[in-house]
Amino acid sequence: SYELTQPLSVSVALGQTARITCGGNNIGSKNVHWYQQKPGQAPVLVIYRDSNRPSGIPERFSGSNSGNTATLTISRAQAGDEADYYCQVWDSSNVVFGGGTKLTVL
């Protein structure tokens, strides 16, 4: 079965750029989606199909995908961006989630 690998944690200084990676075998050939989950809340879709933002998601959130790594980039990080972030792909009619990354804004 397909596996997605994310770092357990990423730290970023307030106002700087955070990058969260999602690794998988030839993941660039798949569409990657990203979710944000704040403590005590349900996940929210922030990027779909590699780089598309749903309505209501700030332009500070962007995504890219190539080779064996997909990346979620959060520009001008704010305290409110502190959350767990999960990548996800669709593989052989199965939903596959990464293990999640905790983003800390310092």
Place this chain on the structure above:
Amino acid sequence: EVQLVQSGAEVKKPGESLKISCKGSGYSFTSYWIGWVRQMPGKGLEWMGIIYPGDSDTRYSPSFQGQVTISADKSISTAYLQWSSLKASDTAMYYCARLSYCGGDCYSAWFDPWGQGTLVTVSS
């Protein structure tokens, strides 16, 4: 507004049965797959399975096949997740979410929106 509203928190004993629900509104319930996702305390997201309410076609994650049953009643726009005999290890938050799908060259699917979650606690 597309919305999924889940049933309330449950406290059960090991061996008991349980059925939790997820009611959709604001869209054609029979035209989108609905999925269920488990989140154990302090852990990540785990996909359990999906159902297409239009014809009740159901797919399970290999990890959950035989452990739970997913169903839907399209007449009331509601999907269900049920257990016949709960275990302490079923203690978790359970989310439903609508699956958007693109076929052809795209061949992908993602969840949006999500329900608010149903906390299931199994303890003797």
